[in-house]
Amino acid sequence: MSFFSVLAAVSSLTATAVATSQIVPVTEDSGFWFGNFTVGNSTNLSLLVDTGSGDIIINPGLYKAGSNAENLHENFDNSYGTTQSNGGGTIEIKGPLYSDIVSIGKLSAKQHIGAANNQTGIPHDGIVGFGPSSTEFPGPNAMAFVETLCRDGDLSECRFGLALNSNKTGSLILGEVEPSLYKNNLSLVPSSESWTVNADIYVDGSISNSDTSVVMDSGTATIVGPIDQVSAIFNSTGIQGVRSGGSLFGYFPCDKPPTLGIGLPSQSDAAAAAKKHSPLLSTTTTLFNISSDQWAIANNGHNNCTALLSGQDFGESIWIFGQAFYTGLYVDHNMKDSVMGFASLDSP
Incomplete structure (x- = not known):
């Protein structure tokens, strides 16, 4: 779930207990x-x-x-x-x-x-x-x-x-990273305190939006983006968009889900990390696609499904990637270095 307003409470780290x-x-x-x-x-x-x-x-x-x-x-x-x-x-x-x-x-x-x-x-x-x-x-x-x-x-x-x-x-x-749970190396991406990353959004294997602010929110069930950008994706993939109040919802043939994913880090961030030789950030982009079995949040019958992707305008051009994206992944939240890490689970 996402807050509509944020009140920062910054604290220093002081060891007072046995770390575990x-x-x-x-x-x-x-x-x-x-x-x-x-x-x-x-x-x-x-x-x-x-x-x-x-x-x-x-x-x-x-x-x-x-x-x-x-x-x-x-x-x-x-x-x-x-x-x-x-x-x-x-x-x-x-x-x-x-x-x-x-x-x-x-x-x-x-x-x-x-x-x-x-x-x-x-x-x-x-x-x-x-x-x-x-x-x-x-x-x-x-x-x-x-x-x-x-x-x-x-x-x-x-x-x-x-x-x-x-x-x-x-x-x-x-309090740790557990490498036994995931494949290969973590794709390391700079993040803000609200777990917002810079990412490239891919639709059917091609970049749809570059250097997009994406909030990683485990408390949101689906994927939500700005209405104009989501509408463009619906149009390019044949998803029927329907406005309801301040939201845009999509409907698609259940047997033909599109492919939506994000590149982490974004291509521009990966290039910048390569120039800086930063050990904390990845220098190549990894594409993480949402599993096709996550696409339908409701089966309406007659081969018509409600899409996990919807549009809302939050006053900023941001996306929210929720549970449908997290599923099948190991997502590390490194608070000390303000870095997030992503990898496919060893047994999703």
Whole structure:
């Protein structure tokens, strides 16, 4: 899911604990990925793992304060976009703020917690943001869970990875890179704090848009781009575009999905990295195509399917690549060096 506004919360890294790493399971449901967390005295919470936001919000009635909980006597009011399984939708969530212990596996951190007091529309039990400096909660001390783990020195390396399989199972890798999960080398790309990269968009093997800002958002189920650019892709591939409100949706013959992918790094970024001889960035472009079995988000019968690609205008010419892109890939999020790494899974 994506925030409509971002309040930066930048912190320095100070080691105060024994650093570690771990791999925990995640599962997919309706286009979103979920991990098992404990928040205060609320155990076995199935929270949506979202790289497009930075806050932790628990659905109404599920948050139970732990012994270390603090009532912050403030309220939050968060707005999210791309909240539905078709890539559309917006939600506004409100409620009181607390500070409490959040745990996954053997890792724990004291976090701001939003206890929603309205129906959120977020599936399962709530959401945990993995977007560093993307918190929308008020106050100077709010930061993403993984950001707190880095600040406190709890992670061996200030990074996390997602390895999401096509069979609805996957792994969240915290504090390390796990090469046994992927093929070849990671394609290394510079990124911003909101996990935005510069990429070339390919349609049927040819570049459609060069040097495009792409937000890598595990909390969005589909692929969303600017309406004019998506409309051009629909026209070139024979997809029927239909406007609905502020969105453009597409319909195609189920047995003839087009091929959409991105080149990482972009050709221009790869050339620049080659000139700089940077060990942190790749000097050749790798094309990552979305699997054909991800293209249909709904089968409407009579060989007509709803496409995973849709158009929305966010006020900027940006794309959002969500779960449909992540599936079958290992995606490393290196917070220390502001670099993302991409590779095909060894067993997708």
